[in-house]
Amino acid sequence: MAAIAVIGAGIAGLTVTAELAALGHAVALFDKSRGPGGRCATRRSAVGAFDHGAPGFSATTAAFRAQVAAWRHAGWICAGNEGHAVATGEAPQHSTPSSIYGVPSMNALAGQIEARLPAAVTLHTGSQVTAIEPESEGEGWQLRLSDGIAHAARFDAIVVAVPAEQAAMLLAPDAAQAEAMRHTCSDPCWTVMAAWAAQPLPPVLDASLSSDAHSVLLTALRDDLRQGRTHEAGVASRWVLHATPQWTVEHLDAPAETVIAELLLALARQLGTALEPPLHAVAHRWRYAQVRAPRSEPFGWHAALRLGSCGDAWHAHGDLGSTPPDGIERAWLSGHALAQQMHQTL
Numbered sequence: 001m002a003a004i005a006v007i008g009a010g011i012a013g014l015t016v017t018a019e020l021a022a023l024g025h026a027v028a029l030f031d032k033s034r035g036p037g038g039r040c041a042t043r044r045s046a047v048g049a050f051d052h053g054a055p056g057f058s059a060t061t062a063a064f065r066a067q068v069a070a071w072r073h074a075g076w077i078c079a080g081n082e083g084h085a086v087a088t089g090e091a092p093q094h095s096t097p098s099s100i101y102g103v104p105s106m107n108a109l110a111g112q113i114e115a116r117l118p119a120a121v122t123l124h125t126g127s128q129v130t131a132i133e134p135e136s137e138g139e140g141w142q143l144r145l146s147d148g149i150a151h152a153a154r155f156d157a158i159v160v161a162v163p164a165e166q167a168a169m170l171l172a173p174d175a176a177q178a179e180a181m182r183h184t185c186s187d188p189c190w191t192v193m194a195a196w197a198a199q200p201l202p203p204v205l206d207a208s209l210s211s212d213a214h215s216v217l218l219t220a221l222r223d224d225l226r227q228g229r230t231h232e233a234g235v236a237s238r239w240v241l242h243a244t245p246q247w248t249v250e251h252l253d254a255p256a257e258t259v260i261a262e263l264l265l266a267l268a269r270q271l272g273t274a275l276e277p278p279l280h281a282v283a284h285r286w287r288y289a290q291v292r293a294p295r296s297e298p299f300g301w302h303a304a305l306r307l308g309s310c311g312d313a314w315h316a317h318g319d320l321g322s323t324p325p326d327g328i329e330r331a332w333l334s335g336h337a338l339a340q341q342m343h344q345t346l
């Protein structure tokens, strides 16, 4: 049994943690946020919750399909447009391949995985790791946290499961993995969460609104129509709008009010109707939303150092002949594959 630290409790970190712990290893999971999930994120508000990170995901590989089937059986996810039919009885106008989503929210899926981690796993939230350092005596590793103090425990092996741009710094002890992450880049994404009190708006679900790379909106989602969502009194519809990568790059430092105004204008244009002032409108900027060109290797692993990395920056290829996996599937595949490799090596 090895003592392992996993840094990052997104889908990749949760997957590698669950599998290593099930194989008998003692795993400590660190995340800088208040809870697990990473970009499987849900923002709560007075008008209801918004899935403002990944709106959903797809499953293209046999291994991930088997996992998705288990999640679906447990009632943690909903596939396709079944939630829409339950919520409204109306037919949605569009659907995208990323049509599997968490119930009652994307972040709840991460919460369910976390809740079933073996008791031997220790979860440290609000713990930002700033460096991975060799133990002063012995052959293990120690973690330095953002308060400057080294975490008391020593570890036989470390897994870095954070976005590539942030992983590069933590992976400094292995120049090859650090370099690989430095050359992986992610697109940013401006996201607007908006709610209307009364205006009837079409039941667009997962709408891929444009194929024009120069336009403003990438997707618009009626979050309130999904299965398991709460319905607040006085709120008629809740939308999550994602800007295109190009528009986001061009407006990266724009004030939130400008972003909200531009995305609402774009939504009105797409729907062909003037919009009343929303009841609620908040913008969130994802600096690293989706990896542009993931690496072909399934994960990073230095056997002598016992230092690995996984996440959506890895595992670009799916099963032979299948569509390349998207972010959440890559994160899961990568964590799954690294756990198996580590168990063999350790």
Ligand SMILES: Cc1cc2nc3c(=O)[nH]c(=O)nc-3n(C[C@H](O)[C@H](O)[C@H](O)COP(=O)(O)OP(=O)(O)OC[C@H]3O[C@@H](n4cnc5c(N)ncnc54)[C@H](O)[C@@H]3O)c2cc1C
Pocket (backbone or CB within 6 Å): 007, 008, 009, 010, 011, 012, 013, 030, 031, 032, 033, 036, 037, 038, 039, 040, 052, 053, 054, 055, 056, 057, 058, 098, 127, 128, 129, 130, 161, 162, 163, 166, 189, 191, 242, 286, 288, 289, 290, 291, 310, 311, 312, 313, 326, 327, 328, 329, 331
């Ligand atoms: C707007 C948006 C839309 C998306 N749309 C889709 C989609 O349609 N389909 C799809 O499949 N995917 C989509 N994605 C991408 C998908 O969300 C990610 O690919 C996936 O969630 C990545 O999981 P991960 O575990 O690799 O990383 P993350 O989810 O980013 O998890 C990393 C974790 O590490 C933590 N962390 C970071 N640095 C540190 C540190 N120093 N110390 C401790 N903890 C740290 C973070 O808090 C985070 O919890 C979208 C993402 C966004 C933002």
